[in-house]
Amino acid sequence: MTCVLYPGSFDPVHNGHIEMVQTAASLFSEVVVGTLMNPSKGGGLFTLEERMALLDECFAHLPNVRTTMFDGLVVNLAKDVGADFIIKGLRAVSDFESELQMAQTNQAISGMHTLFLPTASRRSFLASGLIREVARLGGDVSDMVPAPVFRELQKKSVS
Ligand code: PNS
Numbered sequence: 656m657t658c659v660l661y662p663g664s665f666d667p668v669h670n671g672h673i674e675m676v677q678t679a680a681s682l683f684s685e686v687v688v689g690t691l692m693n694p695s696k697g698g699g700l701f702t703l704e705e706r707m708a709l710l711d712e713c714f715a716h717l718p719n720v721r722t723t724m725f726d727g728l729v730v731n732l733a734k735d736v737g738a739d740f741i742i743k744g745l746r747a748v749s750d751f752e753s754e755l756q757m758a759q760t761n762q763a764i765s766g767m768h769t770l771f772l773p774t775a776s777r778r779s780f781l782a783s784g785l786i787r788e789v790a791r792l793g794g795d796v797s798d799m800v801p802a803p804v805f806r807e808l809q810k811k812s813v814s
Contacts, residue, residue: 658685659770660738662729664783665690665706666699667804668713671774671781675744678772680717687736688714690724700787700811712803730765741769746779 679686690706703724710722725732758769790796790808
């Protein structure tokens with residue numbers, strides 16, 4: 656039984672994240688998807704509660720996936736949920752430097768290790784920040800996000 660924590664901002668969850676969770680669910684017995692604030696990214700578009708509701712809707716069909724949200728250190732959440740490892744996706748070499756630094760910091764303060772999984776190349780350009788920007792300016796992001804997220808992005812842009 657291996658339980659992994661997949662942490663992220665998920666503001667909003669996009670098809671690259673969906674692929675990561677599906678892959679992790681096929682590799683590990685239990686996957687916890689944890690929404691956390693990224694202190695370097697500011698307030699964001701969706702509240703933590705809204706992000707988690709979308710994650711719940713997107714992963715309802717995967718029995719070994721559960722979701723949670725947390726305000727604090729990711730390593731404390733990892734311990735709370737009983738995770739053996741943290742997992743992170745790597746889209747490109749440009750992700751590696753910051754992800755390695757976070758993994759080493761988390762390992763230094765808690766002993767918790769991070770495993771990296773590569774994103775499929777056809778989805779490696781996806782980024783929540785760009786998706787928010789394109790959606791806000793009226794561009795089509797329907798191929799980049801799951802249907803529930805597309806629905807909620809449309810609501811945000813008309814409100
Ligand atoms: O999707 P993101 O924005 O790349 O996710 C980054 C996230 C939320 C995983 C990271 O900012 C984080 O771990 N935040 C919680 C606070 C924390 O533990 N900071 C120390 C990380 S070394």
